[in-house]
Amino acid sequence: MNHxxxxxxxxxxxxxxxxxxxxxxxxAPKMRAMLVSSIIFFALYGAVMGSTHSLxxxxxxxxxxxxxxxxxxxxxxxxxYFFNLIFGSNQSLMQNFxxxxxxxxxxxxxxxxxxxxxxxxxxxxxxYQFFKLLNVGVFAIAxxxxxxxxxxGMGVVSAGGKEGASARRTxxxxxxxIYAFVGSQMAWTLRPFIGxxxxxxxxxxxxxxxxxxxxLVSIGEILGFVTVR
Amino acid sequence: xxxxxxxxxxxxxxxxxxxxxxxxxxxxxQIRAHLDLEAETEYELLEELRGHLxxxxxxxxxxxxxxxxxxxxxxxRFGVEDVGRELQATHVGWGTADGVVAAAxxxxxxxxxxxxxxxxxxxxxxxxxxxxRPAFWVxxxxxxxxxxxxxPRWRYALAxxxxxxxxxxxxxxxxxxx
Numbered sequence: 001m002n003h004x005x006x007x008x009x010x011x012x013x014x015x016x017x018x019x020x021x022x023x024x025x026x027x028a029p030k031m032r033a034m035l036v037s038s039i040i041f042f043a044l045y046g047a048v049m050g051s052t053h054s055l056x057x058x059x060x061x062x063x064x065x066x067x068x069x070x071x072x073x074x075x076x077x078x079x080x081y082f083f084n085l086i087f088g089s090n091q092s093l094m095q096n097f098x099x100x101x102x103x104x105x106x107x108x109x110x111x112x113x114x115x116x117x118x119x120x121x122x123x124x125x126x127x128y129q130f131f132k133l134l135n136v137g138v139f140a141i142a143x144x145x146x147x148x149x150x151x152x153g154m155g156v157v158s159a160g161g162k163e164g165a166s167a168r169r170t171x172x173x174x175x176x177x178i179y180a181f182v183g184s185q186m187a188w189t190l191r192p193f194i195g196x197x198x199x200x201x202x203x204x205x206x207x208x209x210x211x212x213x214x215x216l217v218s219i220g221e222i223l224g225f226v227t228v229r
Numbered sequence: 230x231x232x233x234x235x236x237x238x239x240x241x242x243x244x245x246x247x248x249x250x251x252x253x254x255x256x257x258x259q260i261r262a263h264l265d266l267e268a269e270t271e272y273e274l275l276e277e278l279r280g281h282l283x284x285x286x287x288x289x290x291x292x293x294x295x296x297x298x299x300x301x302x303x304x305x306r307f308g309v310e311d312v313g314r315e316l317q318a319t320h321v322g323w324g325t326a327d328g329v330v331a332a333a334x335x336x337x338x339x340x341x342x343x344x345x346x347x348x349x350x351x352x353x354x355x356x357x358x359x360x361x362r363p364a365f366w367v368x369x370x371x372x373x374x375x376x377x378x379x380x381p382r383w384r385y386a387l388a389x390x391x392x393x394x395x396x397x398x399x400x401x402x403x404x405x406x407x
Contacts, residue, residue, distance in 0.1 A: 004329065005322030013265055044333055047340055055344045112329065115336045116392065 003033040007109060010034075010102055014149065018156035021098050022091070031098050034105040035070075041108035042066040046193065048115050052122055052131055053195030060203055061193045068190050069104050072183045076100070079178065083171045088164035091157055099153045107146035114138045128197050129218040135194065136215060143183075147176045184211040253282045256304045263313025267324040274316055282307065330376070335392040338372040 006029075009017050021027065042065040050061030081096045121134055154172045158165045187193070188211040195201065257275045264271050282303055289299035346365045359365050376387075 002322070004326040007329075008322045008325040011325065041329075041333075044336060048336060051340060051343060058340065058344060109329075112332050115332055119336050119339055 002029070003037050006030055006033040007037055007105065010106065010149075011109070014102075014152065015156060017102070018099075018153040021095055021102075021153065022157040024092070024095065027094055027098055031094070031101055034098075034101045038069065038101070038105045038108035039066040041105075041112040042069055045108075045111040045115050045118070048119050048122065049135060049193050050195060051119075052128070053192075053197065054201050056201045057192070057195040060201070061195075064190050064193060068183070068186050069107070072179065072186050073097070073100055073104060075186075076175070076179045076182055080172070080175045083175065084168055087167040087171060089158065089168055095157070099150060099157065102153055103146040103150035106149045107142045110142035110145055111138065114142065126197075127222075128194070129221045132194055132218050133215070133222065143180070147179070150176070187211060188214075253279060253286065253300065256282060256300065256307075256309060259304075259309045260313045260316070263310060264317050266317065266320050270320055270324060274320065278307075278312070331388070334372070334375060338368055341368045 006017075017030075021030070043062040046061035046063070046065030047058045049065070050058035077093070077097050077100050080100065081091075081093045084091060084096065118134065118138060121131060125131060151169075151172055154168065158168045188209075189204075189207070191205050192199075192202065257279055260278065261271060261275060264274075266274075285303040285306065286296075286299045289302050290296065294302065342365075346359070346362055346368055
């Protein structure tokens with residue numbers, strides 16, 4: 001219940017939550033709650049994604065989706081911390097970590113809220129490319145809302161800094177682009193999450209191609225321009 | 230508002246008067262100022278408190294206190310700030326927990342049905358055969374009982390259960406139709 005209280009505070013009273021992060025109030029329990037909640041929510045959504053293919057794919061996606069987000073967090077958070085530091089931030093690495101974790105937990109909650117809808121489409125359509133694009137759309141919506149929370153949080157936290165607040169806002173916007181690129185490349189590296197129906201289960205696919213080209217091919221197939229074998 | 234100060238000198242606590250008359254609603258509004266919960270939860274909690282406050286006021290009135298004195302005494306005894314903080318601390322997160330369970334439970338039950346009860350290769354199973362599988366009964370009883378035990382409001386449980394059953398019917402019927 002304590003974890004849910006923290007999630008509810010983020011969603012209902014985010015300003016207070018960000019002020020507490022800025023002031024370093026009970027960072028450890030907050031981060032623990034966000035970490036545990038996001039792992040559970042991502043795992044559930046991952047299981048739904050993988051259920052189009054096989055039980056092993058469902059289990060594998062349930063394990064890989066939390067790893068995807070948390071690994072991206074670990075890879076990207078030092079960059080945000082050091083650039084903020086250069087532009088006058090007085091926040092610690094843990095505070096930066098907590099802010100990014102806020103964006104991730106918001107993304108996770110939104111993905112969970114989409115899970116019944118995605119499950120419904122899983123049951124009522126067999127079109128693999130459509131299901132893949134549906135998931136890309138869901139991730140895009142949840143991710144955008146998540147980074148909006150991060151931008152707001154950085155705004156609140158930056159208000160307490162010494163100088164360079166506008167530079168730090170620019171840094172956050174650029175960092176979000178880096179985060180999106182790293183996240184999409186991480187997702188491509190950890191694929192498959194859904195599993196092509198024509199292929200056997202694999203924990204990881206061979207490297208090659210890229211996320212964006214694959215999405216364009218999927219759109220092309222749905223529109224009838226390309227046929228993927 | 231300092232409740233204890235009000236008891237020592239009721240004249241210092243004019244905030245519990247409305248239109249010249251003492252009013253339980255004003256005390257409840259002061260408690261509400263300390264709450265940041267879902268509107269429905271706040272309403273239910275305050276309505277429950279209203280009953281307790283009115284009983285306490287009636288009891289104080291029976292001891293010969295005026296309406297205003299009774300209310301000041303009751304407000305002091307309850308401790309407006311403490312009650313507000315306590316209610317907030319106790320109930321914060323319940324709304325989110327309900328939302329999470331409402332989203333997660335049907336999905337978890339549907340996935341359990343899909344991978345444990347029905348054939349893992351996705352083969353559709355007939356109802357007659359399904360009813361003979363213990364795993365089916367375990368999932369359906371869990372899907373029925375958990376919402377009723379977890380949710381304070383029964384309509385969420387019913388909605389969750391209905392959703393689960395619709396999904397399970399789709400799981401059985403849809404592959405056969407296709």
